[in-house]
Structures are given as structure tokens and as C-alpha cells.
Amino acid sequence: MITSPVFTWAGNCFVNKPPNFVENKRLELSNGQLKWETMFKLLLKVMSVLLVLIIVGVLITLIIESWPSITSQGIKYIWGKVWDPVQNIYGAYPFLVGTLLTSFTALIISIPFSYAIAIYLGEYNPKGWLSDLLKNTIELIAAVPSIIYGFWGLFVLVPLVRTLEMKLDILPYGVGVFTASIVLAVMIIPYGASLGITLIRMVPSPLKEGAYALGATRWEVIRNVIMPYTRSGLFAGVLLSLGRALGETMAVTMLIGNTTAVADTFKNVFFGPGNTMASVIANEFAEADHTLYLSALIELGLVLFVVTVIINMIGKRIITRVTKS
Amino acid sequence: MENTIVRAENYNAYFGDNHVVKDVNISINKNEVIAVMGPSGCGKTTFLRGINRMHELIPNATAKGKILLEGENVYDMNAIYVRAKIGMVFQRPNPFPNLSIYDNVVAGYLLNGIKVSKADKDVIVERSLTSAALWKEVKDSLHKKGTFLSGGQQQRLCIARAIAMQPELILFDEPTSALDPISTSSVEALFHELKENYTLIIVTHNMQQAARVSDRTAFFYMGELVEFDDTKQMFTAPADQRTQNYITGRFS
Amino acid sequence: MEAKIGTRNIKSMIFKGIIVFFAFVITLPLIVVLLYIIKQGITQVNWTFLTHVPAPPGEKGGGIINALTGSFIMVLMASIVAVPVGILAGIYLSENPRTKLAYYSGLCVDILQGVPSIVVGIVVYFWVVKPIGGFSAIAGSIALAIMMLPIIIRSTEQTLKLLPDSLKEAALSLGIPYHRVILKVIIPCGFAGILSGITLSIARIIGETAPLLFTALGNNYFSLKITGQMESLPHVIFTYATSPYDDWHDLAWGASFILLLFVLTLNIVTKLLTRKWKIQL
Numbered sequence: 001m002i003t004s005p006v007f008t009w010a011g012n013c014f015v016n017k018p019p020n021f022v023e024n025k026r027l028e029l030s031n032g033q034l035k036w037e038t039m040f041k042l043l044l045k046v047m048s049v050l051l052v053l054i055i056v057g058v059l060i061t062l063i064i065e066s067w068p069s070i071t072s073q074g075i076k077y078i079w080g081k082v083w084d085p086v087q088n089i090y091g092a093y094p095f096l097v098g099t100l101l102t103s104f105t106a107l108i109i110s111i112p113f114s115y116a117i118a119i120y121l122g123e124y125n126p127k128g129w130l131s132d133l134l135k136n137t138i139e140l141i142a143a144v145p146s147i148i149y150g151f152w153g154l155f156v157l158v159p160l161v162r163t164l165e166m167k168l169d170i171l172p173y174g175v176g177v178f179t180a181s182i183v184l185a186v187m188i189i190p191y192g193a194s195l196g197i198t199l200i201r202m203v204p205s206p207l208k209e210g211a212y213a214l215g216a217t218r219w220e221v222i223r224n225v226i227m228p229y230t231r232s233g234l235f236a237g238v239l240l241s242l243g244r245a246l247g248e249t250m251a252v253t254m255l256i257g258n259t260t261a262v263a264d265t266f267k268n269v270f271f272g273p274g275n276t277m278a279s280v281i282a283n284e285f286a287e288a289d290h291t292l293y294l295s296a297l298i299e300l301g302l303v304l305f306v307v308t309v310i311i312n313m314i315g316k317r318i319i320t321r322v323t324k325s
Numbered sequence: 326m327e328n329t330i331v332r333a334e335n336y337n338a339y340f341g342d343n344h345v346v347k348d349v350n351i352s353i354n355k356n357e358v359i360a361v362m363g364p365s366g367c368g369k370t371t372f373l374r375g376i377n378r379m380h381e382l383i384p385n386a387t388a389k390g391k392i393l394l395e396g397e398n399v400y401d402m403n404a405i406y407v408r409a410k411i412g413m414v415f416q417r418p419n420p421f422p423n424l425s426i427y428d429n430v431v432a433g434y435l436l437n438g439i440k441v442s443k444a445d446k447d448v449i450v451e452r453s454l455t456s457a458a459l460w461k462e463v464k465d466s467l468h469k470k471g472t473f474l475s476g477g478q479q480q481r482l483c484i485a486r487a488i489a490m491q492p493e494l495i496l497f498d499e500p501t502s503a504l505d506p507i508s509t510s511s512v513e514a515l516f517h518e519l520k521e522n523y524t525l526i527i528v529t530h531n532m533q534q535a536a537r538v539s540d541r542t543a544f545f546y547m548g549e550l551v552e553f554d555d556t557k558q559m560f561t562a563p564a565d566q567r568t569q570n571y572i573t574g575r576f577s
Numbered sequence: 578m579e580a581k582i583g584t585r586n587i588k589s590m591i592f593k594g595i596i597v598f599f600a601f602v603i604t605l606p607l608i609v610v611l612l613y614i615i616k617q618g619i620t621q622v623n624w625t626f627l628t629h630v631p632a633p634p635g636e637k638g639g640g641i642i643n644a645l646t647g648s649f650i651m652v653l654m655a656s657i658v659a660v661p662v663g664i665l666a667g668i669y670l671s672e673n674p675r676t677k678l679a680y681y682s683g684l685c686v687d688i689l690q691g692v693p694s695i696v697v698g699i700v701v702y703f704w705v706v707k708p709i710g711g712f713s714a715i716a717g718s719i720a721l722a723i724m725m726l727p728i729i730i731r732s733t734e735q736t737l738k739l740l741p742d743s744l745k746e747a748a749l750s751l752g753i754p755y756h757r758v759i760l761k762v763i764i765p766c767g768f769a770g771i772l773s774g775i776t777l778s779i780a781r782i783i784g785e786t787a788p789l790l791f792t793a794l795g796n797n798y799f800s801l802k803i804t805g806q807m808e809s810l811p812h813v814i815f816t817y818a819t820s821p822y823d824d825w826h827d828l829a830w831g832a833s834f835i836l837l838l839f840v841l842t843l844n845i846v847t848k849l850l851t852r853k854w855k856i857q858l
Contacts, residue, residue, distance in 0.1 A: 033437075033754040034403060040756030044669040047662050048682035051730075054723060055685040058692070058700045065703055116599030124593065136848070137604045143844045144610065145784020147811045148833050151818040152610045155826075186606045217589035240691075247693025249787040250811075254819065278695050278787070285699070285791055301699045305692060312691035379750060384675060409752025419743040423765040433751040436761045483747070490751060 058305065066299035068292050077299060083260045083280075085288070090296035092303070094262045098274035099304075101177050102252060103245035105270075106184035110241060113189050115234065118196025119222060126201060135197070142190035150254035153183045158255065170271045175257035177274045183251050188241040195237035199230045199322065233322040239315035243308045246278075253279040277304050329393075330355045330494055330524050331376060336390035338371050338380055345371045347548040348390075355493075358520050360539030360556065361528045364571065368548040369528050373496050376526070377411040378404045395493065409433065412487030412495035412523075417503045418479030420471035420486070427467040429482055430454060433490040449489050456522075457485035458515055477508020484515065488523075495519065497527040501534065513538050532572065536560050544568045611837070618834020621827050630799050631813070634822040641832050643799045644813040647714065650801065651793060651809060652783055654718035659725035660775055666726075667733025667771075668759060690727040697723050698788040706792060714807035717793025724785060725778040732774025736767040773850035780843035784836055786811035810836045 073090050080091020117138060125131045162174035203226050211221045257273020277300045288294035331353045338346035346368040353359055361369045374380040375388055378399055392399045399407045420429045430450045434441050454460040459481040471482055487495050501509040516525055516538045529535050535542050543553040552568045563569045625640055632639025673679050697720050705716035748758040789812050796806040810832055817829035
């Protein structure tokens with residue numbers, strides 16, 4: 001007799017029910033497990049609260065530990081040009097300038113590259129092996145540890161810059177703001193680029209097709225459709241790269257030359273040795289032998305923290321706004 | 326009266342301020358197949374999910390009133406226990422992709438950490454799959470992943486998974502809406518089989534399906550239970566004008 | 578008119594040329610750095626290098642066993658802390674996206690992602706080093722763990738958000754308690770995605786130097802004591818790269834090569850995992 005599979009079993013599948021464990025165990029289980037369920041939900045919450053506590057803790061710790069410096073140096077801390085631990089005078093001006101100069105130089109160098117990568121991978125060649133290869137390579141740039149860029153820069157780039165400086169008739173330090181900026185630029189390119197790629201790919205194709213249909217060339221579409229459409233998002237990418245650059249420590253510390261003096265001419269400031277907030281902390285933290293000195297260094301950390309948080313928040317805000325609309 | 330398995334008493338369900346199920350009173354008997362139909366957004370799925378307290382998993386969702394399962398209000402019971410006692414099959418087949426067919430059937434035990442001997446498990450798997458009319462098709466590939474099966478087979482696997490827990494009641498939320506006609510008819514044929522041992526509540530927006538498989542039909546409209554009657558009676562001589570309109574296709 | 582279209586097309590071509598040039602020329606520095614490190618480093622790596630502590634200045638030989646074990650121990654301890662915390666917090670964020678707590682802790686993840694690593698070093702110095710009374714591997718691990726958290730949290734959150742809700746419903750409808758649904762269904766299904774977040778976070782922190790400067794510092798000798806100073810690969814590179822001795826520079830090149838090897842391997846593993854994950858979806 002042939003029966004369809006549906007009707008083979010006579011329906012009453014649990015005629016002689018298997019051992020009656022199901023009923024009993026279900027009950028005891030649900031009572032016992034309920035406790036675990038509540039505990040687990042609590043645990044998830046605790047971990048999220050922990051994150052908030054870490055950030056609040058970082059801020060509070062930085063404020064408390066830099067309080068002696070904040071009270072004794074006051075607002076002069078920002079524009080004071082002298083950093084003298086022996087006299088207990090702390091002016092962070094040279095480091096602020098050094099940080100801003102290296103970061104912005106790096107940013108300016110990096111922008112054409114980030115934009116080019118974003119446009120190439122977002123618009124010209126979004127798929128295929130060449131695109132994948134380039135994308136992975138860019139990601140690798142971000143993966144190489146900062147210390148390795150610093151080490152390489154110290155032994156390869158510094159001699160090169162020294163030769164260049166001799167030709168330009170500048171004091172041939174080799175190390176300095178310029179050298180640090182070059183390496184920094186390479187390091188931050190991936191951050192701006194990867195965001196740019198995503199944003200350019202998000203440009204609705206009807207917009208682009210509309211422009212093409214009107215006879216626009218590729219360049220005109222990029223300039224008149226894609227660029228305006230992604231402008232604020234690309235700006236956010238620049239901000240995020242800037243956030244990276246400001247806090248970058250090791251490579252800069254190894255390449256900037258570490259001097260607390262402020263050079264007289266711009267040429268010397270730019271090509272000569274300098275210092276950034278992060279590099280001063282890295283260099284002097286272990287040597288800080290009295291409270292005020294240590295406190296002044298931590299105030300640098302506090303400034304760095306607050307500035308990067310603000311920059312990152314603005315950047316993220318813009319991104320969420322852009323990607324949601 | 327003692328034949329009643331589920332009774333809703335003034336049951337209301339909300340999403341935030343949105344009142345989606347309004348004052349439903351219904352009484353369902355053992356070994357009945359109940360079809361719940363109505364236009365989309367009428368609250369039929371929400372009502373179904375209220376029975377085994379799945380409704381409250383959605384953020385902001387609340388419920389008022391009573392659902393009595395064999396005389397006991399499910400809202401006074403542990404939700405986990407309620408859900409273990411009531412089987413549920415969803416719109417889209419959703420076998421666990423990380424488990425084999427075998428493990429999918431006993432998932433209710435396995436994932437709950439209930440210790441069951443291998444011999445008992447074998448019995449449960451074979452019987453559940455047989456009841457779900459899937460045994461013959463998969464008995465040689467029990468240790469393959471459940472996601473390799475076809476859509477209809479996956480849905481029957483999900484039915485087997487529900488049966489394995491030996492529920493009193495099985496809820497179906499538009500169980501064939503994601504299936505092709507052949508798979509649909511195999512699942513529908515199953516309903517007749519399952520009726521012998523279980524009570525089935527089937528939400529469907531397919532009137533023909535409701536007419537084909539159910540003993541009694543409930544018609545929901547705008548969150549209200551408009552009519553609940555014998556399926557034949559309802560499709561031939563509906564008491565309410567709104568039911569009439571729906572059946573004759575004036576709105577869907 | 579004809580001529581104008583011609584110039585417009587030429588302009589477009591020139592622009593494309595510039596874009597392609599800038600996009601590809603940036604790979605040069607990376608290739609140069611990688612080749613240089615490999616060239617300088619690979620000759621240093623031998624059995625002695627991997628099994629000995631550094632030799633004093635002026636002496637030939639010596640190795641970086643202390644940095645290798647140190648990095649391994651600290652990354653391991655950091656992972657032991659950061660992986661569960663990160664996964665659980667990530668679960669919370671993906672499961673309760675609309676709560677106030679999720680908003681604030683999500684904000685904190687964003688902040689943490691941007692915090693300069695040197696600041697993490699300072700803070701952990703005051704949280705751990707000062708109370709204990711000395712630099713220690715524990716302090717270093719905590720600093721690294723904090724750096725790992727945002728990456729693990731975000732990848733967990735994003736992976737779990739990709740999983741269909743029906744999976745969770747299936748499990749819950751069987752009467753399985755919430756914690757078992759998460760631990761036995763949701764996490765196994767998103768395992769590759771979560772794992773890729775872990776490998777990526779390890780790849781990021783294994784080369785971190787700044788947070789270790791004020792926490793684990795370094796150690797010229799072989800040490801497994803987690804309450805004492807401990808050497809690490811990035812720190813050994815920093816110390817020896819900035820020293821005036823050629824032998825030590827060689828040691829640093831060797832260490833850089835090893836570090837690069839680890840970082841590249843971890844990145845490739847991450848890539849493979851995410852690729853596999855995407856196919857499964």
C-alpha cells in the first residue's frame with residue numbers, strides 16, 4: 001500500500017507518552033531559571049553602566065589630578081610660553097601650537113589622498129579585485145602600529161628630511177614638526193577615506209543618472225552632484241581624522257624632536273624640533289618628581305581628552321545625521 | 326465547560342497608546358482547529374501572541390484582561406512556563422541555523438538544559454518528525470543543519486519542534502504565507518492530523534485556508550472580535566455585516 | 578559646441594587621472610615601510626632571538642623572549658577582562674536600543690573609541706599603579722582592556738543586529754529563558770562576527786605602546802610576575818629604537834618584524850571571519 005508521507009502516522013503520536021518528565025521538569029526549570037534570567041538581565045545592565053562609569057571616571061580622575069595645576073597656573077596655562085618644572089612655571093602654549101601645527105599639516109596633506117581614495121573606490125571603481133586590493137591595503141595602513149611608523153620614520157625619513165633641509169639651507173635637525181606631520185598624514189588617511197567611501201556609495205543613483213542624462217561628464221557629476229551631496233559627511237571624516245591626529249602619541253614622540261622651547265621664526269617652528277601635548281606627556285610623565293609638575297602634565301591630558309571628545313562627538317553627530325537622512 | 330482549553334476574558338492589548346486588541350472574549354475547546362482571520366492590522370496576530378505572552382516582548386507592548394489556559398490565568402504564571410506549554414509556529418520558518426535537524430527537534434529540551442537520555446531523545450525526535458510528516462524525508466540526514474531543508478520542510482521542522490514539547494495548544498501565525506502551494510497543502514494536511522491530539526489556533530489572512538482547515542472561525546476587525554462561529558456557518562451565513570463584507574471581498 | 582564637449586571630456590579624463598594617481602600613490606609608503614621592516618627584521622629572527630632576553634649594550638646576540646611572553650600575558654589578561662564585558666555590553670546595546678542607558682553607554686563607546694591612548698595610560702596609572710605602589714602587568718592589561726572594549730562592543734552589537742528577530746522568537750516561544758536564548762542561540766549564531774571583533778581588537782592593542790608607558794613599563798629580564806613590571810613587544814621597540822646602540826636597533830628591527838607579523842596575521846584572520854560571516858547571511 002502506498003500512502004503519502006503526510007498520512008503515514010496515525011496521528012496519535014504520543015499514545016503511550018514517553019516518561020512523564022516533561023511536565024515536571026518544565027515547572028522546576030522555570031522557577032529555577034527565572035532567578036538566572038533576572039540576574040543575566042541585570043548583568044547586561046551593569047556592563048553598560050560600567051562603560052558610563054569608565055568615561056565619567058576618566059574625566060573625574062583627570063580633573064582631580066590636574067587640580068593643583070589648574071588652581072595654581074590658572075588660565076595662563078593656555079598661553080604661557082615657558083614650561084619650566086624647576087621654577088614651577090607651566091605654560092602649555094608651545095605644545096598647543098605643536099599639536100595644532102602637526103595635526104593640521106597632517107590633515108592638509110592627507111585630505112587629497114583620502115578624498116581621492118573615497119572618490120575612486122566610491123564612484124569610479126566600487127567593485128572588483130583591484131578595488132578590493134586597494135581597500136584592503138588602505139585598511140592595512142591603519143593596522144600597522146604607530147610605534148613601527150615612528151621607528152621607520154626615525155631611521156629612514158629623518159635622514160631624508162635632513163638632506164632636504166640642508167639643501168633648503170635650514171638647520172638640518174631631520175626630526176621636527178614637518179617630519180612628524182608626514183608620518184601622521186599617512187596614518188590618518190584611512191580614517192577619512194573609509195568614511196568617504198561609504199558616504200559616496202550612498203549617493204542615490206537617480207541623482208547621478210539625472211545629471212548624466214543631461215550630458216554631464218563624470219567629473220561634472222562628481223563636482224556638482226556627489227561633492228555637494230556628501231560635503232558634510234566628508235567634513236565629519238576630516239574631523240574624525242583630526243581627532244586621531246591630535247591624540248596620536250608614539251610616532252610623533254619619536255619624530256618631533258621634543259623640545260620645550262618655542263622657535264623664533266615660522267620656518268624654524270615648522271621644520272625644527274617641537275613637541276605635542278601627547279609627546280610631552282609620554283616623555284616627561286615618568287620624570288615628573290613633584291606634584292605640580294605631574295599635575296601640569298595631567299592637565300595636558302585633560303585638555304587632550306576634552307578636545308578629542310568634542311571633535312569626535314561633532315563628527316559622529318554629523319555622520320548619524322547624514323546616514324539617517 | 327471543562328472541555329475549554331483557552332478562554333480570553335476582556336482581553337486588551339496595546340502598543341504604547343495604540344489599542345490593538347479590544348475587549349476580546351472567546352472560549353476555545355480542546356482538539357478544535359480555530360482559524361483567526363481578518364484584514365491586516367486587525368489585531369489577530371497580536372491576540373495570538375497574547376495567548377503565550379509573546380506580545381509583551383515587544384518594547385512598549387502591554388496587555389489587560391485575562392487569558393485562561395485550562396482555568397489558570399497565563400498572566401499570573403511564569404511566562405517561560407506558559408511558552409513551554411504552548412507551541413508556536415511563525416510566519417517564516419525559523420529553524421535554528423546553528424543546530425542539526427535532530428537538535429532542532431529537541432531544541433526545547435536542549436536549549437533549556439533539560440537532561441533527556443539519548444533513548445528518550447530518539448523517541449521524541451522520531452515521533453515528532455513523524456507527526457509533522459517529515460520523518461521519511463529527513464530520517465537519513467538527521468545530523469545535517471536544519472537550514473538545508475526546503476521552505477516547506479523547514480516549516481514542518483518547526484512544527485515538529487513545537488510538538489516535541491508536548492504542548493496542549495499550538496499557535497500558528499500565518500504559517501503558510503511564506504510557502505509555495507505544494508508546501509502549503511502539505512502543512513494544511515498536517516492540521517487535520519494534529520487535531521487528534523492538539524488544539525490549534527491558526528491566524529491566516531487566507532479565507533480559503535480558514536474555510537478548508539478550521540472547525541470554527543474567529544473574525545477580527547479593527548481590534549474587535551466581530552464574530553466567532555462554526556466555520557461553515559460563518560462562510561455561508563455570517564451574522565455580522567462586517568464579516569459579510571470581508572468574506573465577499575469588499576475590503577481586505 | 579563640439580570643441581567644448583571635447584574640452585569637457587578631456588577635463589574629466591584629467592580629473593580621473595589625478596584621482597587614480599592620488600588613490601594609488603598612498604599605497605607606496607605602506608609598501609616601503611613593510612618592505613623595510615621585513616628587510617631589516619627578518620635577518621634578526623632566529624632561535625636565539627626568540628628564546629633569550631636582550632643582551633647588554635655592546636654584546637652581540639640576545640633576544641626578546643621577555644617581550645614576547647609579556648605581550649602574550651598582557652593581551653591574554655586584557656582579553657579575559659574585555660571580551661566578556663564587551664560582549665555583554667554589546668548584547669545590551671543591541672537588545673535594548675531605545676533605552677536611556679543604551680543611549681548613554683553608546684555615547685561612551687563612541688567617546689572611548691576616540692580617547693587618545695596616552696590618556697588611558699595616565700588614568701590607569703592613577704587607578705591601579707599608584708594604589709598598588711608600582712608598575713605592573715596587571716595595570717598594563719587593564720589599560721589594554723579599556724582600549725579593546727569599544728571595538729568588541731560595536732562588532733557584537735552590529736553582528737547581533739544583523740540576526741533576524743525570528744530566531745529569538747523561535748527560542749522564546751519554546752519557553753527558553755532569556756539568558757539561555759542569548760547564550761545558546763544568539764551568540765552561537767553570531768559567533769563569527771563577534772570573534773572577528775575580538776581578533777580585530779587584539780590586532781589594535783598588541784601594538785599599543787602609549788598606554789603601557791605608565792602602567793606595565795618594561796622589564797629587561799624575563800618575568801612572569803603579573804604584579805611586577807613586564808616587557809612588551811611595542812615597548813621593547815620603543816626603548817631600543819630610541820637607544821644609541823646599533824645592536825639594540827637590530828633587536829628593535831627584529832621585534833618590529835615579529836609585531837608586524839602578528840598584526841598582519843590577526844587582520845587577515847579578521848578579514849576571513851567577516852567574509853565567512855557575510856556569506857552565511
